[in-house]
């Protein structure tokens with residue numbers, strides 16, 4: 009615990025503790041609520057940060073109950089609070105499940121609101137344009153669209169999460185939602201019934217608003233240039249899953265141009281002709297050329313690696329020629345739209361988009377004339393403008409990324425500590441950053457530096473689980489160097505006895521997709537008796553559902569399975585980590601960041617690579633024990649954990665698991681009815 013906490017707790021801290029104690033308000037009204045001392049300490053620290061308008065970084069180990077720990081002081085304080093979560097699913101869970109329970113238990117009648125990004129709300133204008141469009145690829149898609157139209161007539165919130173069976177990545181979503189580019193704002197004929205405007209109005213009048221990091225950062229990125237606020241001026245911010253913030257902030261403080269908005273611009277310009285049919289004659293050809301130039305650029309980049317720097321792309325003549333052709337197609341679109349600007353608000357918005365895309369493209373190519381257009385149409389919310397371009401003097405990397413049919417050309421700042429700190433200071437609010445994975449070996453220096461925090465107040469709230477009783481960390485002996493050719497086969501030899509002891513029920517988490525595919529092939533060739541669920545062979549949600557239902561499955565996943573996956577109970581009893589998850593060498597942003605640290609005299613391994621890998625390992629290990637009743641074995645295969653001096657930093661950052669290098673301890677663990685049979689409580693002497 010931090011010893012800088014003030015000696016006399018504030019009234020808010022005392023009240024928060026009291027509410028969470030044995031016999032307190034939460035215990036008396038929430039079934040199965042179990043008071044936990046780490047939760048009370050966290051809640052008191054959050055209360056102190058609120059009270060003093062200070063900043064707190066708090067790591068809350070799995071099972072601490074951090075959501076209740078911050079909601080209690082937030083609701084008791086009466087301060088205008090923004091709570092930000094990592095994903096929309098977590099946002100929904102917090103708003104619909106946790107928040108009402110805590111609010112009812114405390115008996116406070118505060119107003120709360122859920123605010124998502126505009127892509128989550130039905131846009132009447134876009135839906136109107138899509139009616140009668142021949143864009144539906146299948147009968148099912150047309151039927152789903154009709155269901156959306158019917159739902160639009162009865163929904164109160166307009167949140168697309170209410171539409172059953174509509175996936176986040178459905179091609180219908182961009183057809184019935186708006187972007188800052190295509191929203192008509194106050195010129196919109198549907199403005200008075202607009203769900204985006206209504207959601208923001210509700211947020212502005214609420215005491216506690218639940219947002220997600222994307223929305224929070226979009227707001228910060230705008231505020232950086234003094235455009236004002238989408239979110240209401242808050243007195244306190246709580247950032248949950250805060251380990252995600254620095255990397256996400258780089259995206260938001262940077263800028264990008266991708267294939268989809270270019271194609272959408274071409275299609276939207278044609279769709280707008282519904283209002284002014286005579287415009288079709290002059291727009292059809294430039295729109296076709298823009299779509300074609302976008303596709304041609306993607307094809308021209310086929311010979312490049314999936315990710316690379318601007319420099320790498322410029323080495324390919326075909327991609328340079330395609331970039332120039334795209335610039336010309338955008339200029340053609342702009343020329344065709346200019347005379348139509350006043351014919352309909354939709355054309356004005358399209359013209360702005362054409363100019364904006366052209367300017368982004370010029371900046372990415374590092375050509376003159378990359379200034380943003382200054383005649384943006386008035387958006388639905390006066391503060392809702394596209395973020396300003398990244399200033400030229402910011403240390404940034406220009407890079408590209410390819411997907412199956414698209415591309416993204418990005419300019420990303422290498423350090424976001426400055427802008428984040430600037431915003432925080434200007435807000436004059438309390439800031440709480442919390443997550444299960446923020447500390448490296450019990451220290452917060454790395455995270456604090458990334459956020460631009462000088463000597464923040466910190467707290468380590470340990471997981472209340474009985475780690476020696478519930479878990480074991482097994483480090484197999486005799487594995488070769490992770491870079492060696494036979495590593496996957498050796499890994500499987502080491503892991504198979506564990507899977508036999510546990511009867512499957514395992515996650516195998518890989519640092520690379522290549523290793524994942526190799527081990528999947530080896531497992532299949534060995535005709536193992538457990539059903540295999542392999543990332544990439546089915547959607548993530550479906551894989552997890554089948555894994556849970558199987559009762560003896562083995563799931564093979566890469567980085568995306570390290571986070572946000574919650575499988576409590578017997579279905580998951582083993583987590584295997586193949587290698588220490590150091591950042592991918594082909595990630596241009598990561599590489600550029602390391603180079604920037606080197607240039608400024610730092611040590612890239614110590615200052616960036618090691619801390620980043622420790623957090624990733626903690627995330628993966630955190631999948632194992634999710635409740636007081638879970639039991640399981642964490643298998644850490646990488647021999648560098650015991651062979652290299654830095655291995656200890658990883659081990660010291662994990663919860664207090666007993667460690668063993670003996671497979672018989674694993675067998676004993678799964679053979680024991682109630683308690684594991686583990687010889688050494690800490691395993692210190694094993695290395």
Ligand code: SF4
Nearest residue numbers: 131133191192196202
């Ligand atoms: S104001 Fe914008 S988001 Fe709202 S209905 Fe109109 S176009 Fe759609």
